[in-house]
Amino acid sequence: xxxxxxxxxxxxxxxxxxxxxxxxxxxxxxxxxxxxxxxxxxxxxxxxxxxxxxxxxxxxxxxxxxxxxxxxxxxxxxxxxxxxxxxxxxxxxxxxxxxxxxxxxxxxxxxxxxxxxxxxxxxxxxxxxxxxxxxxxxxxxxxxxxxxxxxxxxxxxxxxxxxxxxxxxxxxxxxxxxxxxxxxxxxxxxxxxxxxxxxxxxxxxxxxxxxxxxxxxxxxxxxxxxxxxxxxxxxxxxxxxxxxxxxxxxxxxxxxxxxxxxxxxxxxxxxxxxxxxxxxxxxxxxxxxxxxxxxxxxxxxxxxxxxxxxxxxxxxxxxxxxxxxxxxxxxxxxxxxxxxxxxxxxxxxxxxxxxxxxxxxxxxxxxxxxxxxxxxxxxxxxxxxxxxxxxx
Ligand SMILES: Cc1cc2nc3c(=O)[nH]c(=O)nc-3n(C[C@H](O)[C@H](O)[C@H](O)COP(=O)(O)OP(=O)(O)OC[C@H]3O[C@@H](n4cnc5c(N)ncnc54)[C@H](O)[C@@H]3O)c2cc1C
Numbered sequence: 001x002x003x004x005x006x007x008x009x010x011x012x013x014x015x016x017x018x019x020x021x022x023x024x025x026x027x028x029x030x031x032x033x034x035x036x037x038x039x040x041x042x043x044x045x046x047x048x049x050x051x052x053x054x055x056x057x058x059x060x061x062x063x064x065x066x067x068x069x070x071x072x073x074x075x076x077x078x079x080x081x082x083x084x085x086x087x088x089x090x091x092x093x094x095x096x097x098x099x100x101x102x103x104x105x106x107x108x109x110x111x112x113x114x115x116x117x118x119x120x121x122x123x124x125x126x127x128x129x130x131x132x133x134x135x136x137x138x139x140x141x142x143x144x145x146x147x148x149x150x151x152x153x154x155x156x157x158x159x160x161x162x163x164x165x166x167x168x169x170x171x172x173x174x175x176x177x178x179x180x181x182x183x184x185x186x187x188x189x190x191x192x193x194x195x196x197x198x199x200x201x202x203x204x205x206x207x208x209x210x211x212x213x214x215x216x217x218x219x220x221x222x223x224x225x226x227x228x229x230x231x232x233x234x235x236x237x238x239x240x241x242x243x244x245x246x247x248x249x250x251x252x253x254x255x256x257x258x259x260x261x262x263x264x265x266x267x268x269x270x271x272x273x274x275x276x277x278x279x280x281x282x283x284x285x286x287x288x289x290x291x292x293x294x295x296x297x298x299x300x301x302x303x304x305x306x307x308x309x310x311x312x313x314x315x316x317x318x319x320x321x322x323x324x325x326x327x328x329x330x331x332x333x334x335x336x337x338x339x340x341x342x343x344x345x346x347x348x349x350x351x352x353x354x355x356x357x358x359x360x361x362x363x364x365x366x367x368x369x370x371x372x373x374x375x376x377x378x379x380x381x382x383x384x385x386x387x388x389x390x391x392x
Contacts, residue, residue: 003300005079012076016083019056024087025049030266030347031088031259032354039213043169046093050124058084059098060122063106068119074307078254078299085258092253096166097121097128099252101174104191104244108232113193129170129196131161131218132241138163139371141176142185142238146220148177148192150227155179155192157200157223163365167203167216170196175220176241179234189237191244193229200224210357243311248366250302250316256323257295263330263355264288270348271337281336288329295322314379317372324362324369331356 005013025045027033033042053059061077063069070076092098102118109117120126137143146159157177167173173194180188196203200223205213232240268285271277298319302312334352335342342349342356363369377383 005075009075009079013079013083016058016080017087019058020083020087020089023052023056024089028090030351031262032347032351034347034350036350043093046090047124047127049090050092050094054122054124060102060118063102063118063122067106067114068122074303078303081254082258085255085260086262088259088262089255093166094121094124094127095252096130096170096174097126097172100130100244100247101128101172103247103251104174104231104240107243108240110228112228113231117193126171127166127169129164129167129173129216129218130244131164131167131173131175131194133163134160135162139368141241142189144176144178144185144189146175146177147181148179148190150179153227155225155227155229157192157194157220157225159220161218161220163206163215164203164218165215165365167196167218168205168213172196173218174231174244176237179237183235186238187235189241190234191231191237191240192225193231194220194223194225198223198225208357210353245367246312246316249320249372250312251306252366254299254303256327257292257299260295260323260326260330261289261292263352264292264333266348266351267330267333267337276337276339281333284329284333284336288326288333291322291326291329295319295326298322314375317367317375317380320366321369321372321376324359327355327359327362331359 027035027037027045033045037045050059057070058080060067060069061072061080062074063071065071098121102121105113105117117126121128131146132141132144134144134146137145144159146157146161148155148157150156157175159177161167161175164173173196175192175194176189177192178185178188179190182188194201200221202219202221204217204219206215206217207213264285268277271281271285302316302319305312331352334355338349338352342352367375374386378385
């Protein structure tokens with residue numbers, strides 16, 4: 001087993017690194033926008049950045065050229081992500097489009113869907129949100145109540161979604177709905193493509209503790225969509241949704257590991273500069289660094305698995321548990337190290353305030369830590385199934 005990078009891959013890494021060094025926007029400092037911008041200005045900034053990345057050939061790395069991708073392989077994709085993370089480059093605001101929707105369309109979509117949607121995602125012409133969770137169906141996703149009924153060759157959607165990230169500006173949604181209530185939920189769900197400007201959709205933003213808006217409630221009242229809006233086969237929505245969740249847990253934001261390492265480095269430098277380092281903090285920094293290298297090994301393992309055409313599978317929960325708890329450790333370290341300075345108006349304070357607040361939700365979205373532990377214990381380790389609140 002040789003997990004080192006070839007000379008060609010190292011040359012590609014050097015090329016990406018120098019492009020980033022020359023092209024990161026001036027207003028991007030310490031992994032954040034400085035000075036801070038309004039929400040609308042931020043949105044425009046991120047869309048422009050993603051378009052520039054695409055124009056330079058650094059997005060859709062492993063996707064086929066026929067659908068607008070670069071036609072390279074998953075290892076080059078990892079390399080680009082590691083460089084984006086190490087440069088703490090701007091994050092994607094179309095992560096759902098790029099990292100969930102395009103991959104699932106490439107996996108189970110029709111040829112027409114691949115040709116239409118994938119290039120539009122890369123060019124940032126469409127932005128996406130993910131309509132899975134409902135008020136009483138988060139961890140227990142099979143309990144969703146949103147219905148889709150067929151009428152005169154169209155689907156009529158009714159129901160409510162919640163915690164829908166980016167729905168306040170997304171142009172499209174992947175929506176999980178019940179298409180048959182006479183069979184088990186696992187056989188009676190389907191996944192739909194819904195345009196967010198369709199009549200009957202109402203988006204109500206939910207403000208976060210830090211005042212920003214990231215997720216929303218979304219109401220669907222007699223929303224009509226075409227028959228060809230299904231992603232994957234009718235009634236197979238559960239399997240398709242599980243595949244989407246596998247991407248979300250294992251291969252979204254592949255730059256995370258490098259970005260977290262950069263955050264750790266920034267904190268360690270700050271501690272040295274301000275002479276706040278002590279033995280306990282030194283030990284914590286060392287322990288986080290060790291876990292970050294485990295995370296990198298897991299990233300490589302999944303990339304190697306995907307390169308050989310295998311499905312991600314339940315072991316995605318290992319990575320999900322790891323990245324979400326690690327980011328909270330980094331956030332706690334930032335609080336210890338920066339202390340009152342975390343309230344200051346400075347790039348480093350702005351950066352780690354964001355890390356702190358963002359990391360709170362990371363052990364919840366894409367499936368909570370408890371659910372990841374259930375999956376690992378039952379489906380990977382084969383332990384007996386625990387009790388379920390819903391009794392299923
Ligand atoms: C920042 C953020 C962004 C999100 N974005 C989206 C999005 O874009 N689209 C979307 O569809 N959803 C999104 N979500 C929703 C997210 O997927 C759900 O919050 C998550 O699945 C948990 O569901 P819930 O909130 O209904 O909590 P519940 O399922 O009610 O869980 C409450 C608590 O009980 C625990 N619990 C539940 N069942 C079990 C069990 N069987 N065993 C042990 N413990 C259990 C959970 O771990 C949790 O601690 C987002 C959430 C957050 C925080």
